[in-house]
Amino acid sequence: MIRFLHTADSHLDSPMRGLEAYEGAPVAALREATRRAFEGLVALALDEQVDFVVIAGDLYDGDWRDFSTGLFFTRQMARLHEADIPVYLIAGNHDAASVLTRRLTLPPNVHAFSTRAPESLTVPGRPVVIHGRGFPHRAVPENLVPDYPAPVPGSLNIGLLHTSLTGAPCHDAYAPCTLRDLTEKGYDYWALGHVHQPQVLARDPWVVFPGNLQGRHIRESGPRGAWLVTVGEGREILAAEHRHLDVVRWARVMVDVAGLADPTELPGRIGEALQAALADADGRPLAARVTLTGATARHDQLKRDLPQVRADCLGQAQVVAGDGIWVEEVEVATTPLYDLADLAARDELTGIVLEALHAAGEGDLALPAEAQEMLRVLPPEIRSDIEAELRGEGRAALLGDVRAILLETLARRGGAE
C-alpha cells in the first residue's frame, strides 16, 4: 500500500486580508498562519508516515521577496528529509515570478520539475512515476498536457500540473486545458494546483484540486488543507481524504433579522450565529464576516447605525469566544419592508430625494469635493476598491446604503429619536 500527500497553493507568508485590527482581536492567532498551516502539513506527513509528498505549485507569493520565507520552506523540507520522505514540486505562476524559486538551495529530498519541458521522476523503491512541468513564466497561455509523457505501464502514474483548467470562476487562465485532456491522458491521479477551492473533478481517473492550505480572505472561507491519498497493491486509489490543516477558519456568518421586533434582541441573534460558526470551525480561531439578512422594518436603521451594529458584533464575539473570533466585516444585507414607490408618492420631498438617488444610479455620479479629496489621499490600492463601488453593481449597493442612511436620518429628524 502506498500513501502520499497532495497539496498546492500554500502561498507562504501571504498575509490575511481584510481584517482590521481592533482591541480584543485575536492578532496572535493569525500571525504567520500560512507557516503554521504548512508546519501542520509536514507534521501530517510524518505522523501518517507517507511515502512521498507532491506540491502542485504556488509555494510563495510572486511579489514577496523575503528570503526568510524560502529558508522556512527548506527547514520544513529538512524535517521530511530526516524521515526519508521525498517531495516532488512544480513551480506555479506565483513561483515563476518569485525570486525565492531561483535563489533557494533545496534539500536533497526535494525534486523540482523542469520548467522547460515535462519530465518524469520515479519515486525510489515504489512503483510510482510522477510526471510534471513547472511554470517558466508568470503567464503560460498554452496547454501543457499534450506534451506530458505517456504513462509508464505497471506503475502508478501521477500528473503534477498547475492549471486553471478552462478558467475557473474568479481566476485567470493559466496553462489552460480541459478535463477531458486530463482524463484521457491515461494517468491514475492528476494532482492539480492553482484553484484555491478544494474540489474533486473526477474519480476515474482522479482529478483533484486540493485548494490552498490556509484561507487568507473572506472569499477563501471554509475548511482548507491537503489530500491524503491511499493507493492499493493494484495501484488503484483506495481512498482520498481531505485533511483540514488551516489554523484559522474563514467563515461567512449569516444572521437572519427578519421579524426582529425588539432591537435589543439583535446582539443575542448575532451571538447565536457566531457560536454555531465557531462550533463548525473545530476549535480553530474564526475570521468571520457577519451578514445581517432578511426583510425588516429596521433596514434603514441598521444601515444608519452600522458602527453600533459593528460594536454589537465585536461585543458578541468577545462574549462567545473571547479572543477566538476576529470580526472581519459587518455587512447589512437586509431588505426594507416599505415600497419605494409608495414613499415617493407620499410626499414631494421624499419623492425628489428618491428620484435623485435613482437618477444617480445611471450616468455620471458627481462626487462632492470632500469625497474627491478623501479619494485623492487614499493609497491607490484602497482607492481602487472604493472607486469600484462607484461603478456597476457596486454603485447600486452604494446608493442603496446612501438611501437608507438618508431615509433613516430624515425619519429620525437628525437625532436619535
Add this chain to the structure above:
Amino acid sequence: MRFERLAIPAYGPFTGFVLELPAEGADFHLIYGPNEAGKSSLLRAIRDLLYGIHGQTPDNFIHDYKDLRIAATIAAADGRRLTFQRRKGNSRTLLDAQGEALPDDALAGWLGVVDRDFFTTVFGLGAEELRRGAEALLHGHGELGQALFSASLAGTPVHRILAALEAEARTLFNGRARTNVRIRPAIAAYEEAQRRSKEAVVRPEAWEAVQRALAEAGAERDRLDAELLARRQRRDWLQRCLDALPLLGRLAEQEGRRRALPDLPEVAPDFVATTEAALAARVRAQAETDRLRARIALLERRVQDSEPNAAVLAEAAVIEALHQRLAVYRQWCDELVGLETDGADAEQRLRGGMRDLGVEGEPEAVEALRVQAGDAPRLGEVATALDTAEAARQANRDAAQQAREDLERSEARLAALPEEEVTALRAALSATAGAAESAKGLAEREAAVATARAKVDRQRDLLSGAPGEAAVACALPVPAAATLRQHEAERERLGRDRERVAERLAEAEERLRQIDGQGRQRPTSIEPPPLAVDLAEADVVAQAEELRLQGQEAEAARSAAQAEAATCEAALADWDRRWRGLWAPCGLTPATPAEMLDWRDQWLELRARDEAWRAAVDELARARTEVDTALGLLRARLPPNLPEVQGASLVELRALAEGRVRAADQAQGARVTLQGQADDQRLELARCEAAEPGLAAALTEARAAWAEVGAGLGLPPLGTAAGLALLEQRRQLVAELDAWMGLCRQIAGKRQAVADYAAAVDSAAERLGLPVGVVQVREAALWAALEAARAQRTRRDQARTDLTDEQAQRPGLEQALADAERRVAEACAEAGAEDGVGLAALLDQLKGRQGIDTEIARLREALHVAARGEPLDAFIERVRAEPADALAAEAAGLDQAIAAHQAERDRAIERLAGAQEEGARLERTGAEAAEHRQAALATAAGIRQDAARCLRLQLAQHFLREQIERFRRDSQAPLLARAGALFAAITAGRFEGLGTAFTADDTPVLVGRRAGREVAVEAMSDGTRDQLYLALRLAAIERHQRHHEPLPVIFDDLLATFDDGRAAAILPILSEFGRTSQVLLFTHHRHLVEIARAGLPPDGLHVHALADGEPAAERG
C-alpha cells in the same frame, strides 16, 4: 377626505360621545374644552380610528380592551362616503356600521400612502411643534432651501440632519485635519507599516553573503584549532615533566634511606600497632582496678554514718497537716481583729441613731420601728399627686396673665399701621421693566454702534484693491466660494497632472537608460537558436528578446508622456485666462485661488461687520423710543405733588415707585401678621379661664389622701417633704440594727477556730519533747525536725545504691587486666624479645622502617597524577630522558605562543558568531517583514471600511443638500409667494411679505419685508418667527393638499403662546383654510372662542364645546 361625524362609543374617557362636523360654510371647527376635558384623548382617538388602536393603549381605564370602539363617517371630494368603526385587535379591526368586518385595507383608498407617523407630523401642528420649527429656522440662519424643505417636511430640522451626517463623516475624514479623525492617521500608519515591511525584507544576496562569511569564518577557526591543539599537547607534556621532577628527586632519596636500614625480623604488617595497643590496654586496666577498690571502701563508710530519726518520721503526717493549716490560722487571727473593731463601730452608730429618734433601752428596741414593704411606695404616690395638683393650678394662673398682656400689646401695634393703594403704580412698574433694561444699556449700545463702525472701517482697510466706500465694497459681485474652490481644485489637479506626467517621463527615460545598460552586456540579435543549442543559451536569447520588447514599451511611454505634458501646459494657460475673466467684473487682478479665497473671507467679514453696524444703529433707536414711553407712564402714576418726580430719569422714577410699592406691601404684610397673633392670644386667655375650677377641686382631693396615709404609718401631721424624710430616717436605723447583729455572730465563730489549732500544735510538740513556746514557734520547730530526718534518710539510700553499682563492675575490670597481660606476653614471644623493655626498643626500629615505605608509596601515588594513566615506571623513564634544565624555558616560550594563537582564534570565533548572529537576525527580520505587511493590511482594512462609510455619509449629505436646493428652485416661487401672503396676513400687515436675500457666500436666505426693508430671520422676535414658521407650514400643507386627496388638518392648542392680537390675525386664515380642507382647532382658552366669534363671519367657523366628554355644537 373630511370627517362628517365622529362617534366614540367606548374609548378613553368617552362613552357614547358624538361630534357632528357639518360642512356648511368654512369647514373650520374650533373645539373648546377646559383641561382634562378629553382633547388629547380625542386626538388619539382620531389617529387610532384611521390607523388602528395601539396594542398597549392607555385608553382602557374605563372600558376594557375588547370593548373599545371608535366610529366615523367620512366623505371624499368626489362624493364618496363611508361609515365605519374601529375595534382593538391584531387583524380585521375595521367594521362597517352594522359591525360586520371590513377588509383591513378598506381605508387605503382614502388615506393613500399617508401612514400614521406622516399623518401625525404633517397634518398635525401644536404650539410645541411651532416653537421647534421656529428655532430650526433660527439655527438654519434662514437658509431658504432648508426653511422651505423643513417646513414642508413637518418641521424636520434639516440643519440638524446635515450636521449629524457631517459630524459623523468628519470623525472619519475632515480635509487636512489629522487629529480627531480616523482615515488620515490610519493612512500614515499604513504607509509606515509598508515601509517597515520593505526595510525588513531579507534579500537573497544578503543571505548568501552571510552564508559565505559563515563558511570562511568556520574554516579559519578549524585551522587555528588544529594548530593550537598541537602546541597545547606539547605544553601539557612539559608541565607534566615539570610537575614530576621534584617528586622523582624525593623518591630517589627515600629509596636510599631504605637500603641503609639494618636487618629486622619480619613481622605482620600490623604488629607494631597491635603490640602498642596491648601495652596501653594493660596500663589502663591496672589504673581502673585500683580506682574501683578505693571507691567501694568509701561508700561502705557512708552507709554506716547515715541513719535518720525514726520518731520524727513517725509523726510526719501530723506535722505536714499542721504546717499546711498554718497560713489559714494566721488569716483567722487577722480577720478576728478587724471584726471586733467593726462590731464596736456599728454598735456606736446604732446607739447614736436611737438617740436622734428618741428611742430608749438596748439596741433590740429599734425593731419596733420596722415598716411593712408596701406602705412606703403608697406614701410616695400620694405625695407626688399632691405636688402635681398644686403645680398645675399655678401654671394655669401664670398663662392667663401672660395672654392678657400680649393681647393688649398686639391691639396697640395694629392701631398704629398706615394704609395706601398702589395697584396702578405696580402695573406701571411692570409695564416699564423692559424699558428700564433698555435705558441701562443705552450707553453700551451707543458704544457698540461706534465700535461696529470702527470695525467696518478697519476691515475695509484690509481689503486690497476694493473701493474705498464700505457700502460699495460690500456690493461687489465677488464670485462664490464654491466657484473659487472649483478653480483651485482644477488648478491643483492640473498641477498634479503636470507633475505626474513629468514623473512618468522621467521614469520612461530612466527605464530606457537601464535597458541600454543591460543591452551592452547581452546579445542584441535574436537569431533563432540552432536545434543543437542547449537550453541555457535559449534562455539568454529569450531574455534578450524580452529586453528589446521592454525597450520599445519604454520608448512608447516616453512619447506618450511628452504629448501629455504639452496638453497639460495648454490646459494651465486656459485656466489662467478663465481665472482672470472671473474677477474682471470686480475690477480686480486676482492672485492665486488660495489667496483670493482668503481675500474673499476678508470681504465676507466686511459684509458681516457692515450688517452688524446697521443692526446696532436700529437697536439703539428702538431702545430710545422705549425709554421715552416708559417715562410718560410712570409720571402719570406717581402723585404730581412730589418734588422728586420732575426732571428725574427713568431709573430714578422706577426706584421712587418701587420704594412706594414696597412700603405699602410691607405695611399690608405686618397687618395680616398682627391680626393673626391677636386672634391666637384671645383663644389662649379663654382656654386658661375655663380650666381654673377643675384644677382647684383636684388639689383638695390630693391633700385629703396625704393626711390619711400619714396617720396610718404613725407619722405626725407634716407636709409631703418632711413626712417622707422622717420615714427615710426610720428605715436607715433599722438597717443599722441588722448590720450590728450580723457582726456579733462572725466574731464568735472565729475565736473558736483559733483555739482549736493551738491545741493541736501543742500536743504534737509534747510528744517529740520539743521546748515550750508560742504556737507559731512550736509549729516551726516541728517542721524543721521533719525536714532534717527526711534529708538524712535520702543520703543513706543513695550511698547504698552507689555501692551496689561499683561492686558489680569489679569482676570485669580484673578480667580486662588479665587479658592485656596475656597479649603482651604473646608479642614478646613473636618478636623474640625477652621482656617488655626489649619489646619497646624493637618497636621503635620497626616504626622507622614503616615510615620510609609509606613515603615511597605516597610519592609514587603522586607521580600517578602526572603520568595520567601511563604505566608509572615507563613515565618515570620518559621524564628522566628529558633535559630537565631546559624544560622551564621551553614551557615559557610555548605559553607565549599559545596566548597569541588563542587571541587569533578568538577573533575567528567572533567573526563566526557575528556571521551566525547576522543570519539569525535576517531570519528574525524576515518574520518581521511579514508581520509588518500583515499590520499594513489590517490597517488598510480599517481604512477601507472607514472610507466606504465616509463616502456614504458624504454622499448622503451631498444628495440632501442638492435636493434641498432643487426643491428650493422648483418650489421657491409659488411657495414663497403663498407663505409671504400668509405671513402678511398673520402679522396684520406689519410685514408686507417674504423675500430672498443672499449671504456672503451666495446662499439664498429667507427674509421678511417690512417697510421696504429686509428683515433677517435672526433679527425677528420669537413671536414673529413663530408666525413666519406657521405661514411656511400652512403654505406647505396647502401645496401638499393640492397634489393629494386632502386630509383633515388638526391644530392642537396652536395659538396657546399667541397674544390676542396675533390670534385674531390668524383665525381668519384658518377659516379661509377651511374652505379647501377640513380644519380642527383644539383649544382650552375660552377667550379664543370669543375672539373667533368677534372676528369671523357667522359661516366662518363651527364651535364645539367639549365638557366631560360631551360635545355641544354651536354655530360661530
